[in-house]
Amino acid sequence: MKIYKAYAKVNIFLKITGMRANYHEIISRFMRVDSLYDELSFVFKESDEFKIIGDFSCTTEQNTIYKAYLSLLDFLSEPLAVSLQSLMQKYAVHVKKNIPAFAGLGGGSSDAATFLKMCNEVLHLGLSQNELATVGLKVGADVPFFVYGFDSANVGGIGEVVEEFKEPLLEFEVFTPKVEISTPKVYAVYRENFYDPIDGFKMNELKTTTSSEILNKMSIDEANDLFKPALQEYRELKNHYKHGYYFSGSGSSFFRIK
Numbered sequence: 001m002k003i004y005k006a007y008a009k010v011n012i013f014l015k016i017t018g019m020r021a022n023y024h025e026i027i028s029r030f031m032r033v034d035s036l037y038d039e040l041s042f043v044f045k046e047s048d049e050f051k052i053i054g055d056f057s058c059t060t061e062q063n064t065i066y067k068a069y070l071s072l073l074d075f076l077s078e079p080l081a082v083s084l085q086s087l088m089q090k091y092a093v094h095v096k097k098n099i100p101a102f103a104g105l106g107g108g109s110s111d112a113a114t115f116l117k118m119c120n121e122v123l124h125l126g127l128s129q130n131e132l133a134t135v136g137l138k139v140g141a142d143v144p145f146f147v148y149g150f151d152s153a154n155v156g157g158i159g160e161v162v163e164e165f166k167e168p169l170l171e172f173e174v175f176t177p178k179v180e181i182s183t184p185k186v187y188a189v190y191r192e193n194f195y196d197p198i199d200g201f202k203m204n205e206l207k208t209t210t211s212s213e214i215l216n217k218m219s220i221d222e223a224n225d226l227f228k229p230a231l232q233e234y235r236e237l238k239n240h241y242k243h244g245y246y247f248s249g250s251g252s253s254f255f256r257i258k
């Protein structure tokens, strides 16, 4: 069976630009981590029910892969939805989980995007990347980036605006402290205590600066607006922080260029 790689990402910078209802609008540089990925494949199974085989701490209903399945079913026309249902009656999704959870590395979102691409390919659904990104956005804000599959991109809105940024892919050293961080909690603390959206001028400057330049000139808290709120809420993070490292997403992972 063909094996599909679901890569991790790091956020080189992540700045809040405003609010959209309960969500925060961001501008962020996402970069794919070439050395860290989950491996997904379809494997034949006996029973009819939807099955995910892998090392997960959540139920099937909570799994982003299952949520992507429901979102795709909802999007497809009747005959294609029936083909998708019969595919998932015959095959389980096997996941070799390498990306840590609660890590800010987008593991769950990447699995969801990869699952959507697998279904599109195997069933010849003919969906465009934009359509898959729309389906994926219902699962999570980071899913569109993984659907497009760029090495590096500027991501805006709440995650639905993905613009490729042409630059060399960097090699990262990543470590993930065992701190179970809740993304909604970190955003809530940001909104309560640190809310200070950046202006359009600063945003344009960041969007046109290469990732290596950004990591050379910005400090960890300048680069990521979610670092200070994460530190305030999860004080133990301080014990894991090492000089010269940056913070990805809402954490808990730190990274630096190798």
Ligand SMILES: C[C@](O)(CO)[C@H](O)COP(=O)(O)OP(=O)(O)OC[C@H]1O[C@@H](n2ccc(N)nc2=O)[C@H](O)[C@@H]1O
Binding pocket: 011, 014, 022, 023, 024, 025, 026, 028, 104, 106, 109, 139, 140, 141, 142, 143, 157, 158, 159, 183, 184, 187, 249, 250
């Ligand atoms: C921190 C990042 O990973 C950066 O890459 C993302 O902004 C978060 O992406 P994610 O984990 O896929 O987030 P989702 O599962 O869509 O949202 C979880 C929760 O985080 C908060 N949230 C998320 C994204 C966003 N732009 N603003 C938010 O306020 C919302 O409370 C939301 O209910």
Ligand SMILES: Nc1ncnc2c1ncn2[C@@H]1O[C@H](COP(=O)(O)OP(=O)(O)OP(=O)(O)O)[C@@H](O)[C@H]1O
Binding pocket: 056, 057, 058, 062, 063, 064, 065, 100, 101, 102, 103, 104, 105, 106, 107, 108, 109, 111, 112, 142, 183, 249, 250, 251, 252
């Ligand atoms: N496919 C999946 N892989 C890993 N965890 C998943 C998945 N689907 C749901 N979860 C659940 O989601 C939570 C964390 O998800 P995830 O691995 O995406 O980490 P994250 O670091 O929070 O991601 P992000 O970088 O988007 O903030 C855990 O509760 C986990 O059990």
